[in-house]
Amino acid sequence: MADAASSTPEPIYFHSEKDPLGELSNFFPLKTPLTYQGKTYTTSEHLYQARKYLYPGASKICVEFADEIRRASTPYKAKILANRRVIGSYEWQKELVRVAKRYSESGAQPMPDWEEEKVSVMKEVLESKFSRDARCREVLLSTRGRGLVERSATDGFWGNGKNGEGSNWLGKLLVELRERIIFTESIPFLCREKSVLFCDEELKDEEPKKKKTFSHGSTHRIESRKSKKKSKFGDS
Secondary structure: OOOHHHHOOOOEEEOOOOOOOHHHOOOOOOOOOEEEOOEEEOOHHHHHHHHHHOOOOOOHHHHHHHHHHHOOOOHHHHHHHHHOOOOOOOHHHHHHHHHHHHHHHOOOOOOOOHHHHHHHHHHHHHHHHHHHOHHHHHHHHOOOOOOEEEOOOOOOOOOOOOOOOOOOHHHHHHHHHHHHHHHHHHHHHHHHHOOHHHHHHHHHHHHHHHHHHHOOOHHHHHHHHHOOOHHHHOOO
């Protein structure tokens, strides 16, 4: 009898926006920019990082800093600004940290419960990205039946970490989103196979469960709280 583990497909690893499947990276430049609160974002990383400072009750300086992040020329620069620190010696990196420090000194602070909310925020950002950009959605669906792992030696929260044992939250959220898209796209087929009335009634029964499953779930918050230690995995 063949080993059951041998029948499990190997996961797909992704990392850089320039690699094959680069569309899965948050650094991938989008043909269709994302829109949030009336402003456009060229990558999902830009939007995710800006969301740290866009929250109910955020001060004017927070909103201004979020726009500074939004306008960063690259997603990496947006990340440096939002995290307000960088390990690097290039002058442009140091200048970005100085800019972030000026905003901080003026009162710009990230969402108070960011560590508990960041998985839910990333989930919303990914939903926006893959619903709007057809190319990215097509690439995501091409990974059907396989696990997804962000290969990152420096990020053990969103990626698999230095030893490959990180939480891989980005990969998990992408798989969850992919399966939801596949299910949603199968609905017209199901309706053709059954009577429209029966299908409509079935969807009415399923919708509350769907909303409960994919809203800002407590599971995400609890697990992200467990992975909260910055000293081990760095900023995200």
